[in-house]
Amino acid sequence: MRLRILDRGHDLPTRLTFAVARRMARAEVPEVIKVAAYRHRYFGTPFHVLVQDLMRGPSSWTVGERELFAAFTSSRNQCQFCTTAHQAFAAFCTSDDLVAAALVAPAAAPVRPQVAAVLTFLDTLAGPSERITADDVLAVRAAGVDDLALEEAVRISTLFHVINRVMDAAGAGPLEGRSLDLARRIVMGAGYQLPPTIRWLSRGH
């Protein structure tokens, strides 16, 4: 990665956790975990508490739909790392074809109309003006999405507007091969929080 601290700046509990993960998975630790684990009390831990809540907590949206919102925002931001990761996670819940279609043409994707309407809204929100109009909101409501559900989807997208930029600035490439398999096993099994050995033992300020 572009910042050496993200490859070699972690403290001892984090380095030991990474060593065990590498040995068990025979794969490199996914770069997002390296970013989140560095000074994790400043950004990684509180950020991923929010990610866990929105992506796996009580919601108007299924896990697959939430992963699709994440993949779509990441694709819109042209973040290769997050797009490859969340495209795979969304496909794990649905199908490769459905997710690929939704990323290319959300309004025509084979998803329920509420999801298509939200994807269209998120597409506009991701634009350079950082703006949205009343008509955009009314279109989502007309598709049968209430404001609490829309706000949830926007919050998911918001978290990915953060992490997409962070991963791109850090220089992360696409997530592939065994590292993608490792990430999918971790995220679809245990969720988004950092390993307890890092959360509890790493000072990380």
Place this chain on the structure above:
Amino acid sequence: MATKDPAPSWLAAQRREREWQRLLARLRDAPGHLPSTVRRAVFDNAEVPADLAPFVDTVVRCAHRLTDGDVAALVRAGYSEDEIFEAIIVAAAGAADRRLQAARRTMAEA
């Protein structure tokens, strides 16, 4: 797709906004390497120090276009890797929060 959980309440939405604002406050004002005043400017992408401003603007607008050279230039200008790390995260959080608040405002008005 998997079965969805019960939809959250208005109270849960308020809690999520408080937790998001707590994260933003930490990113801007917790003890760090960049002064809090600089981090606040980076968050707003306004009045950022001149040698940092182009980098921050690229993180905000098109982070995928950043190169190794952009980071190396900041290091040459005297920024530490920890300062660059904070600038990236705070700039990204600012870009994200402007979209969230624009959406919330418009939903309240529509």
